[in-house]
Amino acid sequence: MARRVSETRRWTFTILAWLVALAIFFPILWTILTSFKSEADAIASPPKFLFFDWTTENYAEVQSRSPYFRHFMNSVIISVGSTLLGLLIAIPAAWSMAFQPAKRTKDLLMWMLSTKMMPAAGVLIPMYLMFRSFGLLDTRIGITVVLMLINLPIITWMLYTYFREIPGEILEAARMDGASLSKEIIHVLTPMAVPGIASTLLLNVILAWNEAFWTLNLTTSKAAPLTTFIASYSSPEGLFYAKLSAASTMAIAPILILGWFSQKQLVRGLTFGAVK
Amino acid sequence: MATQHQRTLARFMVAPSVLLLLGWMIVPLAMTLWFSFQSYNLLSPGMEQFIGFTNYRYFLSDPAFWQAMANTLLIVGGVLVITVGGGILLALLLDQPIRGQGMVRILMIAPFFIMPTVSALVWKNMFMNPVNGLFAWMAKAVGAQPIDFLAQYPLMSIILIVAWQWLPFATLILLTAMQSLDSEQMEAAEMDGAGAWAKFTHLVLPHLSRAITVVILIETIFLLSVFAEILVTTNGGPGYASTNLTYLVYSQALLQYDVGGASAGGIIAVILANIVAIFLMRMIGKTLE
Numbered sequence: 001m002a003r004r005v006s007e008t009r010r011w012t013f014t015i016l017a018w019l020v021a022l023a024i025f026f027p028i029l030w031t032i033l034t035s036f037k038s039e040a041d042a043i044a045s046p047p048k049f050l051f052f053d054w055t056t057e058n059y060a061e062v063q064s065r066s067p068y069f070r071h072f073m074n075s076v077i078i079s080v081g082s083t084l085l086g087l088l089i090a091i092p093a094a095w096s097m098a099f100q101p102a103k104r105t106k107d108l109l110m111w112m113l114s115t116k117m118m119p120a121a122g123v124l125i126p127m128y129l130m131f132r133s134f135g136l137l138d139t140r141i142g143i144t145v146v147l148m149l150i151n152l153p154i155i156t157w158m159l160y161t162y163f164r165e166i167p168g169e170i171l172e173a174a175r176m177d178g179a180s181l182s183k184e185i186i187h188v189l190t191p192m193a194v195p196g197i198a199s200t201l202l203l204n205v206i207l208a209w210n211e212a213f214w215t216l217n218l219t220t221s222k223a224a225p226l227t228t229f230i231a232s233y234s235s236p237e238g239l240f241y242a243k244l245s246a247a248s249t250m251a252i253a254p255i256l257i258l259g260w261f262s263q264k265q266l267v268r269g270l271t272f273g274a275v276k
Numbered sequence: 277m278a279t280q281h282q283r284t285l286a287r288f289m290v291a292p293s294v295l296l297l298l299g300w301m302i303v304p305l306a307m308t309l310w311f312s313f314q315s316y317n318l319l320s321p322g323m324e325q326f327i328g329f330t331n332y333r334y335f336l337s338d339p340a341f342w343q344a345m346a347n348t349l350l351i352v353g354g355v356l357v358i359t360v361g362g363g364i365l366l367a368l369l370l371d372q373p374i375r376g377q378g379m380v381r382i383l384m385i386a387p388f389f390i391m392p393t394v395s396a397l398v399w400k401n402m403f404m405n406p407v408n409g410l411f412a413w414m415a416k417a418v419g420a421q422p423i424d425f426l427a428q429y430p431l432m433s434i435i436l437i438v439a440w441q442w443l444p445f446a447t448l449i450l451l452t453a454m455q456s457l458d459s460e461q462m463e464a465a466e467m468d469g470a471g472a473w474a475k476f477t478h479l480v481l482p483h484l485s486r487a488i489t490v491v492i493l494i495e496t497i498f499l500l501s502v503f504a505e506i507l508v509t510t511n512g513g514p515g516y517a518s519t520n521l522t523y524l525v526y527s528q529a530l531l532q533y534d535v536g537g538a539s540a541g542g543i544i545a546v547i548l549a550n551i552v553a554i555f556l557m558r559m560i561g562k563t564l565e
Contacts, residue, residue, distance in 0.1 A: 092289035126307035212504035259389035
């Protein structure tokens with residue numbers, strides 16, 4: 001009898017959970033479906049869910065009408081570039097904070113986090129004017145540096161929480177065994193640090209890929225990543241639903257896949273190790 | 277233990293990121309502050325002059341500013357209520373024994389990875405459009421008048437779009453926290469005859485408090501600066517109905533070229549964020565120990 005009840009309960013919750021999940025996912029599913037429709041089918045009433053003439057012409061059209069691929073590459077270069085640059089600067093800092101904590105390390109970390117709280121509006125104007133006078137507007141190097149700066153606190157924090165979990169005794173042991181500093185770094189520390197660095201990299205690429213304040217304000221065409229490119233569809237061109245959907249699907253697909261892989265690290269990373 | 281040498285080395289390793297962040301904070305902020313006391317319009321270069329607090333007086337007496345201020349707080353508050361409340365409910369649901377839980381999680385987390393411009397445009401055109409949107413079709417199917425969401429309820433629509441993006445984040449974090457709840461404790465409570473509600477309020481919620489704090493902190497950081505969703509859906513309108521502080525500063529500077537006025541707005545936004553930050557840091561400082 002008890003088993004029966006729990007079986008019913010299990011199915012009720014299963015159905016409920018699937019319904020909610022599908023509802024939340026629906027806008028994405030709908031975008032992907034629409035990207036394979038003709039423009040007429042895309043605005044058909046009643047809407048056509050699965051039974052329409054599937055076509056891939058929208059994808060070809062998006063590329064032929066706009067340098068889609070260039071914007072895609074801009075997104076890749078900017079998000080990966082800013083993250084690598086950030087790691088380069090943050091790894092030594094996080095390293096020494098984790099292994100040589102000083103009295104004020106905790107305060108320093110908190111201060112770094114607090115810089116994230118400065119609203120972008122407060123610094124938009126000087127940044128824009130400086131970019132303009134140095135000829136950095138709409139350049140990949142300019143936007144890469146800005147995205148590196150805004151993600152630096154998160155990168156440092158994430159690395160710090162990962163490094164802190166590497167037991168310091170292992171270092172002592174290696175030193176006892178007569179390992180030199182370079183051996184210590186290559187054979188002992190690096191293998192233990194790589195997973196943490198990799199998840200930091202993954203998460204920050206995602207954040208930089210989707211960043212939509214600085215990219216919208218500091219790039220227009222040449223260096224524009226996908227965020228800016230897609231925003232150009234807010235003009236009447238956006239009424240071409242099928243093409244909008246195709247462009248959107250291509251813009252979100254790579255990061256959606258990366259995101260699903262990084263799900264586990266995501267919680268830890270974004271909560272600065274407070275929730276595991 | 278650490279030698280003098282090691283300590284010096286540690287300082288050198290930390291220095292670059294500290295200096296960069298310090299520069300990133302201080303230089304532009306000082307410039308914004310400087311501009312905010314100037315009459316400075318990009319359309320009339322060379323006419324800059326010191327005008328004291330005039331920009332601030334102008335900004336603070338502008339009804340648009342107070343509306344933007346209210347909208348900023350409404351967006352932060354509205355999205356927080358929806359995502360934390362909804363997140364707790366969804367986390368409770370996902371914590372049950374469910375078939376295909378992995379797949380359900382993957383579907384549910386997806387909106388978090390969608391770039392803001394895409395989600396705003398998809399919602400604006402394919403769902404909220406009063407002619408071709410799915411919501412309009414649903415309304416017509418039941419014989420109701422389609423609603424022009426972004427014209428009639430612009431702020432609410434934006435809150436919904438942003439909440440859709442952040443609900444998965446809250447759910448995922450709260451679920452992770454919930455799964456670390458000691459099952460023995462739950463069983464003990466059941467033995468003592470605690471009902472579902474008692475278990476929730478006395479065991480689950482206290483256990484979640486730390487995760488909830490973190491969710492609020494992180495979401496607030498991002499929600500104070502909502503921008504892309506407004507830019508591509510309503511452009512802050514109609515009127516100033518969906519303009520937040522970030523958008524107001526942007527439009528004052530880059531659409532009306534009023535650098536001085538926009539800078540005053542920027543400084544006010546910084547002050548507001550600081551008030552919120554002090555409050556939040558105190559909260560998080562307590563729970564993160």
